[in-house]
Amino acid sequence: MVTHSGPVVAAVLALLVAASLGSWTIIFRKLLQLRRAREQSSRFLETFWRSKRLDQIYKVADELPLSPIAQVFRAGYVELSKVTQSQPQADASMHDQLSGFENVERALGRAANAELTTLEASIPFLGTTAAAAPFVGLFGTVWGIMGAFRDIYQVGNANLATVARPISEALIATAVGLFAAVPALVAYNAFNSRIRVLENEMRNFSADFLNIIKRHIFKKAA
Template sequence: MQLSITNMVLHAGPVGQLVMFTLLIFSIVSWTIVFTKARLFKKVRLDSEDFLETFWSSANLSEALVAAEDFDYSPEAEVFITGFNELQKINKIRSKKETGISGESLDMQLATMDNLKRAVRKAESRKINFLGKNLPFLATTGSATPFIGLFGTVWGIMVSFHDIGQRGSASLAVVAPGISEALVATAAGLAVAIPAVIFYNHFSNQLDYIQSEIDNFTTDFLNLVERDMISRV
């Protein structure tokens, strides 16, 4: 007889079929996340490269701001837009409260940098959380589905031994079909878990790289603003 996974699943008991259905749901959701994240991270990489090239070639921050609005998927562009808008708000407040006293001016500059740092760090954290959304499900799939499949296998073996007891025969012809059907659940669990673990690690590494690039850009942007403030003293 030819090995038919479909026939084994169809002839399995209610518990076995429930296990296989659960694994199917995990698989569908996992692969949906994989394809979605693959497209998203590709767009993020391309937009980030283009934005950074445009940013460093811009004559001033206002020109860079106009260009940044065209890169919807670039985390660096979002961080820059947030930082620039925050800087504009602070400058408006400073212009209203300018006293001309150097001590107060220095205090205001320090306060400006603190507010700006908080704003860009918040934007950075928000973007990283967005990019990492749904990745924990892949980790859950990788850790849980092998045990779900193992449960189906254990249950199937229990049923097979129960049938052996009822028939009073332990020949290979009696035992083999039930055992093979039970083992399908373990194989299915591993088939769902292995890709989930591989892509979770892959996307986690990509996310770490993106976060590192955002940190580098944020540091460079804050340094530019701080040097500009120092030059005005």
């Protein structure tokens, strides 16, 4: 298929095919990961707002490892348990309780950042492929056309039959570059949009959870 284009164009095509295969692997993995994250997060939020006991919610969160919101709750609950054990409500001052509240807030923030990092893993590869693949393909095409004209000059025969095949082979590089770039670009934008939704849900849940804890602190102090 590229017998007349030379080793450079062949290397470009191999690189683009590898990038395309890598992109499709990431696309299928991310589709599955984000779908499960969404489904498990919906289940967790339903349980969270229905249940009256944090320990029961924690048990449910343990069963939903792919839900970023559930994992954020787990981190906050663990920190809240540590604070509660170290500062019994009967003995803790308002200052101590608010200090413990800040510890929980930091734990929720760290967990949300960790979950966001997990969700965004491999996404930059899609962005890089989308941005670079067309130019890599164009480079292969230009190189192939240069080689075709060089061969024509050496042979001294510039009829259509001589020119058409090497140039058409060189143009394959641009086509493969676009084939690699377009799905990667679509997936990159779609995944980033879904991840931003999950990020907002994590931040909103953290704020709601902190409000519940704060109301509990002031209720005890009243």
